[in-house]
Amino acid sequence: MSLRADWPVCAEQSYGEVNQLGGVFVNGRPLPNPVRLQIVELAQLGMRPCDISRQLRVSHGCVSKILARYNETGSILPGAIGGSKPRVTTPAVVRSIRDYKQGDPGIFAWEIRDRLLSDGVCDKYNVPSVSSISRILRNKIGSQSPHYESIKPGPAPLQYGHVYPYSSYSGPGAPTASRTGLPRSWHNILGFRAFMEPPALSGSDGHAAKVEDWTSVTSMPSMSGRPFPSGINAAEKTSELNLKYPQQHSSGLSGYVSACAYSPPNQYSVYGAPATNYMSPGHHWQAQSSSLTPIVAGWQQEASSRTEQHKQNNTENNRRRCKKAKEKMSHKVINSIKKDKV
DNA sequence: GGCGTCACGGTTGAT
DNA sequence: ATATCAACCGTGACG
Numbered sequence: 001m002s003l004r005a006d007w008p009v010c011a012e013q014s015y016g017e018v019n020q021l022g023g024v025f026v027n028g029r030p031l032p033n034p035v036r037l038q039i040v041e042l043a044q045l046g047m048r049p050c051d052i053s054r055q056l057r058v059s060h061g062c063v064s065k066i067l068a069r070y071n072e073t074g075s076i077l078p079g080a081i082g083g084s085k086p087r088v089t090t091p092a093v094v095r096s097i098r099d100y101k102q103g104d105p106g107i108f109a110w111e112i113r114d115r116l117l118s119d120g121v122c123d124k125y126n127v128p129s130v131s132s133i134s135r136i137l138r139n140k141i142g143s144q145s146p147h148y149e150s151i152k153p154g155p156a157p158l159q160y161g162h163v164y165p166y167s168s169y170s171g172p173g174a175p176t177a178s179r180t181g182l183p184r185s186w187h188n189i190l191g192f193r194a195f196m197e198p199p200a201l202s203g204s205d206g207h208a209a210k211v212e213d214w215t216s217v218t219s220m221p222s223m224s225g226r227p228f229p230s231g232i233n234a235a236e237k238t239s240e241l242n243l244k245y246p247q248q249h250s251s252g253l254s255g256y257v258s259a260c261a262y263s264p265p266n267q268y269s270v271y272g273a274p275a276t277n278y279m280s281p282g283h284h285w286q287a288q289s290s291s292l293t294p295i296v297a298g299w300q301q302e303a304s305s306r307t308e309q310h311k312q313n314n315t316e317n318n319r320r321r322c323k324k325a326k327e328k329m330s331h332k333v334i335n336s337i338k339k340d341k342v
Numbered sequence: 343g344g345c346g347t348c349a350c351g352g353t354t355g356a357t
Numbered sequence: 358a359t360a361t362c363a364a365c366c367g368t369g370a371c372g
Contacts, residue, residue: 026352027353050343082355
């Protein structure tokens with residue numbers, strides 16, 4: 001099985017750089033989905049990450065990251081790149097702060113913060129920091145008429161609702177909602193992405209459209225029959241992608257569908273597994289980190305008890321090993337490139 | 343030797 | 358139109 005037969009090896013063949021393993025990558029850009037799929041597929045076939053790394057010529061850090069993300073989210077797709085955080089100081093929040101301040105001129109910023117939480121104006125994810133509140137008091141309220149919105153230029157204030165729930169927001173006029181129809185960081189918060197927001201996704205301009213190379217996924221034999229969220233404008237960037245990652249569509253991925261948890265569009269999960277999978281008590285989304293903490297702590301304790309001599313030896317050994325490995329690898333790569341050119 | 347993690351230099355998109 | 362910011366990316370190196 002030669003899975004990388006279609007993977008460009010020489011830098012001259014495509015736009016991109018060549019890593020230590022001889023694989024081509026575009027700095028700053030995600031690996032093409034077929035390669036991501038292969039990584040997951042091979043892992044599920046029992047291949048070790050280090051072998052996958054060598055086979056696909058993708059750094060082991062990348063393989064590790066993709067597999068970790070897949071294990072965590074059930075998706076192979078990269079995250080949404082670019083954009084800005086949504087504002088937390090929405091007009092509604094500013095109005096509330098103003099009201100609190102007017103009701104009690106001596107109120108402290110931290111008290112306002114508590115009240116925003118207790119009154120349900122904000123939740124713990126979007127409540128402004130104390131310094132933000134201070135800034136609002138200073139800049140927006142201190143020097144402003146009580147009718148903040150009325151003097152605000154531009155279109156009528158958006159109806160943000162009383163909170164910014166990451167998990168339940170929907171509807172028009174979302175803060176910082178741009179053509180995606182969804183604030184970017186809501187896709188991203190804690191790794192929860194578009195599956196949180198069915199309406200926006202199913203729209204013609206949902207987040208999925210921003211995922212770089214949908215075309216390459218949907219065009220694959222194993223995926224072509226799979227339904228995807230509607231309105232994906234994958235053609236948008238196809239030409240660019242093809243330029244950067246030529247010859248990437250021919251890999252055989254017939255076994256993928258069963259392996260990878262792509263879900264039908266009615267589950268609104270661009271990133272794979274249905275939202276319920278993430279929300280179910282059985283999934284240790286956040287519990288994971290806490291359950292690991294003692295282990296990490298123990299490891300750190302152990303590590304700190306090592307003698308300096310031991311550490312130095314380890315470092316020195318590691319350097320030697322790396323150097324050797326590099327030399328070995330560079331020979332391999334050179335030979336491989338020579339072969340491929342011939 | 344394998345693997346998790348992180349700094350780095352890069353890209354992207356919203357503001 | 359441009360700059361800034363904050364998200365993301367994969368690589369390469371460390372431990």
